[in-house]
Amino acid sequence: MKQKPQALPRALLSYxxxxxxxxxxxxxxxxxxxxSEPLARFRRExxxxxxxxxxxARFRAQEYASHELELLDKPGSATPAPAHEQPATDEEIASxxxxxxxxxxxxxxxxxxRYYEDARxxxxxxxxxxxxxxxxxxxxxxxxxxxxxxxEAANRGAYEAGGxxxxxxxxxxxEQEPNPYITPSLNFEFHYFFMRKYWFAYLAKALVVFxxxxxxxxxxxxxxxxxxxxxxxxxxxxxVYGSSYWNSILNLDVLVEKGAISPQDRNLFKMxxxxxEAFEILxxxxxxxxxxxxxxxxxxxxxxxxxxxLLNPDISGTR
Numbered sequence: 001m002k003q004k005p006q007a008l009p010r011a012l013l014s015y016x017x018x019x020x021x022x023x024x025x026x027x028x029x030x031x032x033x034x035x036s037e038p039l040a041r042f043r044r045e046x047x048x049x050x051x052x053x054x055x056x057a058r059f060r061a062q063e064y065a066s067h068e069l070e071l072l073d074k075p076g077s078a079t080p081a082p083a084h085e086q087p088a089t090d091e092e093i094a095s096x097x098x099x100x101x102x103x104x105x106x107x108x109x110x111x112x113x114r115y116y117e118d119a120r121x122x123x124x125x126x127x128x129x130x131x132x133x134x135x136x137x138x139x140x141x142x143x144x145x146x147x148x149x150x151x152e153a154a155n156r157g158a159y160e161a162g163g164x165x166x167x168x169x170x171x172x173x174x175e176q177e178p179n180p181y182i183t184p185s186l187n188f189e190f191h192y193f194f195m196r197k198y199w200f201a202y203l204a205k206a207l208v209v210f211x212x213x214x215x216x217x218x219x220x221x222x223x224x225x226x227x228x229x230x231x232x233x234x235x236x237x238x239x240v241y242g243s244s245y246w247n248s249i250l251n252l253d254v255l256v257e258k259g260a261i262s263p264q265d266r267n268l269f270k271m272x273x274x275x276x277e278a279f280e281i282l283x284x285x286x287x288x289x290x291x292x293x294x295x296x297x298x299x300x301x302x303x304x305x306x307x308x309x310l311l312n313p314d315i316s317g318t319r
Contacts, residue, residue, distance in 0.1 A: 148179055
């Protein structure tokens with residue numbers, strides 16, 4: 001006769017079982033968590049909508065650009081790129097010992113630092129303006145991918161203006177830390193790129209695209225495609241910043257000539273070259289497309305009536 005077995009410990013609750021939650025079988029739970037948890041936080045922080053800043057993670061602030069810089073192996077990585085790819089120092093350029101690649105990268109770092117400072121200034125201008133808007137929720141909150149470079153500049157500008165800002169970071173195989181200027185309660189990290197993209201696109205009322213690489217191009221063309229196909233049930237303003245940079249790497253006229261896009265598709269975004277120009281575009285379009293229609297609707301509704309669902313984030317529907 002078998003002996004009575006020892007008492008079993010209590011089984012883990014399914015959602016507290018890491019071997020399940022982190023397994024392929026738990027993928028649906030993880031995806032839902034990356035929808036539900038940010039939604040709860042946006043509701044708690046009374047975020048209505050956002051302005052998203054995209055751009056290179058490699059650009060540095062002006063105070064660092066004219067000194068020795070360390071180019072990272074990947075955007076946001078803690079691992080330096082190989083020595084032969086690093087920007088040259090002033091001494092190496094003066095002595096003529098710098099390779100052509102390193103000399104050009106040193107010059108580009110100083111040039112591209114302007115975009116960091118412009119993003120910082122523009123984010124500050126937008127934040128100061130939104131602080132004058134009345135309402136129970138925060139409007140047009142500056143949002144970035146949470147990392148360094150242009151992302152840091154956007155969060156920094158909002159921070160210096162005394163406003164909230166959002167960082168939607170992504171967990172990568174190499175190290176990437178959130179920049180310190182994000183509002184702590186609005187600092188997010190995602191496992192799934194598509195859930196991060198969801199929160200970029202569906203809360204945004206405007207998008208500002210600064211010079212960048214593959215990631216910036218990916219985000220920009222994804223939103224342009226959503227606008228082009230009228231998939232988003234809202235008007236979204238897109239400002240592409242730095243005409244000299246973008247005109248040198250993109251030739252949309254060829255796409256028109258070949259019939260790949262319609263001529264009017266070039267009007268899906270506006271170009272800007274100064275923070276003041278970009279701010280005036282954003283302010284005018286956000287006012288015309290969102291603030292004025294909302295004011296008209298409120299003037300036609302019964303006085304002193306505000307439904308509780310209006311305190312939720314303004315997540316766009318899809319067509």
